[in-house]
Amino acid sequence: MVWRPRTAEYSSACENAWMARLTSWQELRALRATPPGLAAGDVDRKGTFVAALRQAEELAEAAASASYATKALPLFYALSQAGRAIAAAHLPDPWQLRGHGLKVGSNPGQIIRSTVTPMSGSQDSYHGTAAAIRSSSLVASAQLGELWAANPDLLDVRIPGSSAAWRRPIKLELGDLQPPAGAAVGYEASVVHTNGTVTMPIDVPGTTAREITAALAGYPSLRDAFAVKQGSQGPEEAAPGEEVVRNENRPDRAAIIGLRCPPVTTLNEIWNKTREFASVVEIAPGYRHSKIPEFVGYALPEIAGAACPHPLMLWWSILLGLSSLTRYEPAAWSAAIDLDASELAVPLEQVLDIAEERLPNRILHVLMAN
Numbered sequence: 001m002v003w004r005p006r007t008a009e010y011s012s013a014c015e016n017a018w019m020a021r022l023t024s025w026q027e028l029r030a031l032r033a034t035p036p037g038l039a040a041g042d043v044d045r046k047g048t049f050v051a052a053l054r055q056a057e058e059l060a061e062a063a064a065s066a067s068y069a070t071k072a073l074p075l076f077y078a079l080s081q082a083g084r085a086i087a088a089a090h091l092p093d094p095w096q097l098r099g100h101g102l103k104v105g106s107n108p109g110q111i112i113r114s115t116v117t118p119m120s121g122s123q124d125s126y127h128g129t130a131a132a133i134r135s136s137s138l139v140a141s142a143q144l145g146e147l148w149a150a151n152p153d154l155l156d157v158r159i160p161g162s163s164a165a166w167r168r169p170i171k172l173e174l175g176d177l178q179p180p181a182g183a184a185v186g187y188e189a190s191v192v193h194t195n196g197t198v199t200m201p202i203d204v205p206g207t208t209a210r211e212i213t214a215a216l217a218g219y220p221s222l223r224d225a226f227a228v229k230q231g232s233q234g235p236e237e238a239a240p241g242e243e244v245v246r247n248e249n250r251p252d253r254a255a256i257i258g259l260r261c262p263p264v265t266t267l268n269e270i271w272n273k274t275r276e277f278a279s280v281v282e283i284a285p286g287y288r289h290s291k292i293p294e295f296v297g298y299a300l301p302e303i304a305g306a307a308c309p310h311p312l313m314l315w316w317s318i319l320l321g322l323s324s325l326t327r328y329e330p331a332a333w334s335a336a337i338d339l340d341a342s343e344l345a346v347p348l349e350q351v352l353d354i355a356e357e358r359l360p361n362r363i364l365h366v367l368m369a370n
Contacts, residue, residue, distance in 0.1 A: 024360060025057045025060060025061075025360050027360075027364060028053060028056075028057065028360060028363060028364055028367075029053075029057060031053065031364075031367065032049070032050045032053055032054065035049045035050070035088075035089055036089050036090075036367055036368060037089035037090045037367075038088070038089055038090065038091075038092075038095070039085075039088045039089040045088040045089070045095065046088070048084060048085070048088040048096075049085045049088040049089055052081045052082065052084035052085040052088065053081070053082065053085040055078075055081040056078045056079070056081040056082040056085065056363075057078075059074045059075075059077050059078035059081060060074070060075070060078040060356070060359070060360070062074040063075040063078060063356060064356060068337050068348070068349055068352060069326070069333070069334065069337065070326060071352045071356075072319060072322035072323040072325075072326045072352060073323045073326055073327060075319050075323070075352065075355050075356065075359070076316075076319035076320055076322070076323035077323075078359070079312075079315060079316055079319055079359060079363075080100075080125050080316075082359075082363045083097065083125050083126075083128070083129035083132075083316070084097055084125070085363075085367070086129050086132050086133060086363070086366060086367060087128045087129055087132045089132070089367060090132040090133065090366075090367075091128055091129075091131060091132035094123060095128070095132075096123070097123060097124060097125045097128040097129070098123060098124060098125075099119075099121070099124040099125065100119075100124060100125055100126060100320060101118065101119055101121060101124030101125055101126030101127045101128075102116050102117065102118055102119065102126050102138070102316075102317060102320055103116075103117050103119055104116055104117075104320060104321050104324035104325070105117065105141070106324065106325060106328060106329050106332075108325075108329045108331075108332035109332075110161065111144065111325055111329075111332060111333070111336050111344070112143065112144050112145035112148065112159065112160075112161060112162075112344070113143050113144065113145060114143065114144045114321055114324075114325060115141045115142065115143055115144070116138065116141065116142055116143075116144060116147060116317045116320065116321050117138075117140070117141040117142075118137060118138040118139065118140070126313070126316055126317075126320075129312075129313070129316070130309060130310070130313050132366075133310055133312065133313075133366040135309050135310035135312070135313050136306065136307040136308070136309050136310075137309055137313065138303065138304060138306075138309060138317065139304055139305070139306040140304035140305065140306075141304065142303050142304045142317070143163075143166075144318065144321040144322075145159055145161075145162055145163065145166055146163070146165070146166045146303060147303070147314055147317045147318050147321070148166075148318055148351065149162065149166035149167060149168050149301075150166075150167065150168070150169060150300060150301050150303055150308050150314055151169075151311055151314040151315065151318065152169040152171070152280070152298040152300070152311055153311060153315070153354055153355075153358045153362075154350075154351060154354060155168060155169055155171065157347055157350045157351060157354070158347050159347060160343040160344050160347060161343075161344075167218050167219075167301030167302075168301070169279075169298040169299060169300050169301065170202060170203065170204065170219060170222070170298065170299040171203075171296065171297075171298055172200060172202065172277055172278050172296065172297035172298065172299060173201075173296060173297075174274065174275065174278070174281060174294075174295040174296060174297045175294065175295065188266070188267050188268040188271075189266050189267070189268060190266060190267050191264060191265075191266060192264075192265055192266060192267055192270055193263065193264055194261055194262070194263055194264075194265065194270075195231075195233050195234040195235065195236070195263065196260055196261060196262070196263050197228070197234070197235050197236065197237075197258040197259070197260060197261065198258060198259050198260075198261045198270060198273045198274055199228055199235050199256050199257065199258045200225075200256070200257055200258070200259075200274065200277045201247045201250060201254035201255070201256055202222075202254055202255055202256075202257050202277075202299075203252045203254050203255075204216065204255055206227075206244070206255065207243055207244065208227075208238075208240065208241055208242060208243060208244065209226070209227035209229070209237075209238035209239060209240050209241070209242055209244055210240040210241060212227035212244055212255055212257065213226070213227060213240070216257070218301050218302055219279075219299040219300070219301055219302070220279065220300075220302055220307050220308075221276065221277060221278055221279045221299045221300070222257070222277060222299050224259060224276075225257040225258060225259055225277065226238070226257060226258055226259075227244040227255065227256075227257055227258075228244060228245050228255075228256040228257060228258045229242050229243065229244060229245055230245050235256065235258055237258065244256065257277075259273055259276060259277065261273045275297060277297060277299060278297025278298055278299055279297075279298060279299055279300035279307075279308060280297065280298050280300065280310065280311060281295055281296070281297045282295070282296060282297075282365065283295060283296075310366075311362060312359075312362045312363070312366055315355060315358075315359060315362065318351070318355075319355060322348075322351070322352070336348060337349070
């Protein structure tokens, strides 16, 4: 799901930046008195919204006090119940959800190669929540490690025994939407002259345009982008065998890629075009005190040959997989989290800790953004 600011959304993006500061269930609790969306004016929807969100919070509290031996179970069910609240607020009729919608194929010997497979249907918890937040869904089986690798919240968590086919998200620094101090009303509509290209630094390997294009191929939001060389009039598309420009001011010497844009356009359209590089755009985690939010984007890799689901739905798949292993393969799970014998133990702890931290924010964001 790509969030693209439009002129009407420009100021509200900054006014609503408080969402990025919310790191506990307290702010979600505040929504129970005044639910968003369709739950605001429908008694049945509001009843489900309030009850499901309360259950989600209590399950999250149970997860916080659980050991890693069982933590995945209440975490998944906290997210599942939050999904019912999301559906009550944002899913058109019929909106009641039944069943998981995914099945897990356990691999006790290599748990990160366990599979998560979508089941047919639309009113189950997985597909209904995905539809409510306008996310794509899994279209075929994916390995647990592949879903883990694709989750931007887990970008810095090592995956022991990972496959080269499991692509990580590419982080894009997008800056802010705030005009300079003293800017006139309508600043976002100011005319801008370009050479027909909007550019973005990106940390991918490759020296030539052909190599950069190959590196971008698995990322749907980057397939229209091209590698950039320095032309006589500024950045321009490099031919396949030509060397690309790299940003010497960044430690990673990021390659420069571009998208075509009109030679005469507006600042607002430049911002919109820039955000097309990303699959998802959100306020940067850790934003706290400044009134000017910083935005971060992620180019998400394709999963099972199709567009990657929203990060909340990636969490859904991952936590269902981990909770199923916890429940149905207790010996294999205990071995996987054995700090004295398993190299997966600490990374799995990190995954579960990050889930506890990030899920309230992600749930709040989709509830307020729809």
